[in-house]
Amino acid sequence: MARPSIVVLTGAGISKESGLDTFRDKDGLWSKVRIEDVATPEAFERDPVRVHDFYNARRRGLRNSNVQPNAAHRALAELEQRWPGEVLLVTQNIDDLHERAGSRNLVHMHGELLKTRCVHCGALDADLGEISVELACTSCREAGRLRPHVVWFGEMPLEMDRIYEALAGCGLFISIGTSGNVYPAAGFVQEVRYRPGTRTVELNLEPSEGATVFEERHYGPATEIVPTYVSQLLAGAR
Numbered sequence: 667m668a669r670p671s672i673v674v675l676t677g678a679g680i681s682k683e684s685g686l687d688t689f690r691d692k693d694g695l696w697s698k699v700r701i702e703d704v705a706t707p708e709a710f711e712r713d714p715v716r717v718h719d720f721y722n723a724r725r726r727g728l729r730n731s732n733v734q735p736n737a738a739h740r741a742l743a744e745l746e747q748r749w750p751g752e753v754l755l756v757t758q759n760i761d762d763l764h765e766r767a768g769s770r771n772l773v774h775m776h777g778e779l780l781k782t783r784c785v786h787c788g789a790l791d792a793d794l795g796e797i798s799v800e801l802a803c804t805s806c807r808e809a810g811r812l813r814p815h816v817v818w819f820g821e822m823p824l825e826m827d828r829i830y831e832a833l834a835g836c837g838l839f840i841s842i843g844t845s846g847n848v849y850p851a852a853g854f855v856q857e858v859r860y861r862p863g864t865r866t867v868e869l870n871l872e873p874s875e876g877a878t879v880f881e882e883r884h885y886g887p888a889t890e891i892v893p894t895y896v897s898q899l900l901a902g903a904r
C-alpha cells in the first residue's frame with residue numbers, strides 16, 4: 667500500500683524538555699512579557715531596544731550548551747529519513763533544534779531566531795550575535811535597520827503556499843506540542859480533517875484548543891509519546 671505523505675506541525679511544547687520556555691504555560695514567555703511590547707511590528711517601531719533585548723536574551727538561551735535537541739526532535743528526523751513517502755515538518759518554533767536533530771524538509775513558518783533581516787535591503791544574515799540599533803547590515807551597510815527574522819503578530823507567516831500545498835496532498839497530519847491558539851497554524855487541522863482518506867493526530871502534554879477536531883490523540887511528554895508514535899508508524903503498525 668502506497669504510504670501517504672505526512673505533514674507534521676510542531677510548537678513550543680516539543681522544545682520544552684530541551685530547556686526552552688513555551689509561551690502560554692504558567693511559566694511561559696507571555697507570563698513574563700506582553701506580546702504587544704515585544705512581538706508586533708508596532709512594538710519594534712515604538713521601542714526597538716526593548717525588542718532586541720527580548721530576542722537577544724532568547725538567542726543566549728538557545729546557545730546555552732545545555733539546550734540540545736531531544737528524543738522527540740530526533741524521532742521526527744528519523745521519520746523523515748525512513749518514511750517511504752514525503753514528510754514535511756512545519757514548525758512554529760524559531761529555535762534551530764529540528765535542524766540540529768537532522769530534519770531537512772523543514773519550514774519555519776514563524777521565522778528563525780538566529781537569523782536577522784535588514785528592513786532596508788531585505789538581506790538575511792545568520793548569527794550576527796547580539797543585535798542592536800547600532801549594528802550595520804553586512805550587505806547595504808545601513809545601521810539600525812536590522813530586525814529579528816521572525817514573524818510577529820499581524821504579519822504574514824512564511825512559505826504559506828508550500829504549506830497549504832502539502833496539506834492539500836497529505837494523508838496524515840500530526841500536530842505536536844502546540845496549544846492551537848495561534849492562527850493560521852491552529853487552523854491547519856481543519857484544512858485536512860474532513861478530506862476522505864486523511865488521518866489527523868494530536869501528540870501533546872494536554873488537550874489543545876482544537877483537540878476535539880483530531881481523530882487520534884495521545885497525551886504525555888513529547889520525549890515519550892513522539893518516539894513511541896513514530897516507531898509504531900515506521901513499523902507499519904498504524
Ligand code: BV8
Nearest residue numbers: 677678679688689690758819820843844845848849871888
Ligand atoms: C496572520 C514568532 C495574516 C515570534 C509567533 C483568526 C482568529 C483569531 C486571531 C487571528 C486569526 N488569524 C490571525 C489572527 C491573529 C494572530 C493570532 O492568531 N492571534 C492569536 C493570539 C489569537 N495571528 C497572526 O497575527 C499571524 N499572522 O494571521 O497574518 C494571515 C492570515 C491567514 C493566512 C495568512 C496570513 C502571525 C502569528 C505568528 C506570531 N509569531 N512566533 C516569537 O516566537 O517571538 S507565534 C508564537 O506563539 C509561536 O511561534 C507559536 O506559533 C505561538 C505559540 O504557540 P505554541 O507553540 O502552541 O506554544 P504554547 O505555549 O501556546 O503551547 C505549548 C503547548 O505545548 C501547550 O499545549 C502545552 O500543553 C504543550 N506542552 C508543554 N510542555 C510539553 C508540551 N507538549 C509535549 N511535551 C511537553 N513536554
